[in-house]
Amino acid sequence: MDRVFDTKVQLLKYKVVKAVIERAYADNLDQAVYEIPKEIVPGPKSDMRCCIYKERAVLSERVRMAMGGDKDNPNIIETLPVACDECPMESYFVTPACRGCINHKCMESCPRGAITIVNRTAQIDAEKCIECGKCAKSCPYGAIIELARPCVKACKIKALKINEDKTAVIDNDKCVMCGACVYSCPFGAIVDKSYVLDCVEILKEAEKTKRKVYAIIAPAIVSQFKYAKIEQIVEGIKKLGFHQVIETAMGADITLGKEMEELKEKDKMTTSCCPSFVMYIEKHFPKLKQYISSSPSPMVEVAQLIKRTSPDSKVVFIGPCASKKYEYKLEKTGGAVDCVISFEELQAFLDARGIDVATLEESPLNNASKYGRIFAKSGGITQGVKELKEKYGVTKEICPIALNGLEQIRINMLKMNAGKLPENFIEGMACEGGCLNGPLCLSHGDKNIVDVDKYGAQAREQDIAASMTLYEMTKEMKK
Secondary structure (H helix, E strand, O other): OOOOOOOHHHHHHHHHHHHHHHHHHOOOOOOHHHHHHHHHHHOOOOOOOOOOOHHHHHHHHHHHHHHHOOOOOOOEEOOOOHOOOOOOOOOOOEEEOOOOOOOOHHHHOOOOOOOOOOOOOOEEEOOOOOOHHHHHHHHOOOOEEEOOHHHHHHHOOOEEEEOOOOOOOEEOOOOOOOOHHHHOOOOOEEEEOOEEEEOOOOOOHHHHHHOOOEEEEEHHHHHHHOOOOHHHHHHHHOOOOOOOOEHHHHHHHHHHHHHHHHHHOOOOOOOOOOHHHHHHHHHHHHHHHHEEEEOHHHHHHHHHHHHOOOOOEEEEEEEOOOOOOHOOOHHHHHOOOOOOEEHHHHHHHHHOOOOOOHHOOOOOOOOOOOHHHHHHOHHHHHHHHHHOOOOOOOOOOOOEEEEOOHHHHHHHHHHHOOOOOOOOOOEEEEEOHHHOOOOOOOOOHHHHHHHHHHHHHHEEEEOHHHHHHHHHHHHHHHO
């Protein structure tokens, strides 16, 4: 499994989720919180933490998260306090590079007198320091460095703070569940809740009742399972018990068509595809909520289409996104999606059920256009709008901008809030690079963009017309 994941933290998460799935199918979850940690770390030593007892305590919390986490916490991301104790508290640190110069620019620049010179070396009083960074900027040797916690540094909207126990705490009022902190924590102390047990129950119930369960897969999947072809992954998903695998890219086609229609009526519009982007506007720039596209996200669009054609079916979304685990439960989705699992969890599912996808036959996948497939990358939606606007009757001038990551989103939403953003079509992706670099991907990197572009070029449909026709037909069926 080392060949599949970027980090050892992901590998550890995989082992826990796989063990939970195996026990769920064996109806043996009663002692999972206590037994799984001992199976993963049998002892007598741990190579990850100070001792096996600490590591098992952390793993017990991981098992709890794999089984759904804290039901009273609406956030799908939680901190594991027992695992969050290794990072330094001090934000600025004087290194041995300090030469004990007589200029003392660091001391002179500090507005709070937090720096003193002891034995010709600068020292910072953490109690007085306000973390302004002026000392670091003024030092001619660069001897003072910032020691930002990786999770805090990754959170671009300052939804993470460190409490008096030196533990990271998530502010749910600010958090948009992008999951950047999950992937960035080197100790795996911040974890996304898993709903694999819900998925197991859906599949087990379907096996008894013959109810159809559909899997809808995010287009970013093409860049993930590098040891097998996408067609083999599709076949593997079917062997898990899914009736059919549908591309979420079909929903992206529909969303693209709807947003082009909206553009005819609106002077300015922000996209609705990324739930973290939508959440960010709702929480941090409520004045701009009026500009959010009314179109459901691609996940919801394709799920609604499935439910219109097969009302008794169940739908499971498989993707790279943390906030999709929150979005699918929102009232506005109308219960179209019944469960969400990640690419990481799909790998655990396949292995827990003994399915080696690299040995399987290929199951073709041709549900969507190239435009729907390239939604997975930052700028994909914008590209579709620019190339199709004339064909679909959008005569107004479109001035688009693709915002890549929450930092770009923050800067441009400040401009928009002040009435100083000239663009009228704003695509926002909370994850840098887009969904193909989502926090729950197996791997992250520039090559993923190449994979997604190639996947888009291979689409049988080079237009969104087929998806839009199917959408209109199912709308009539509902009536």
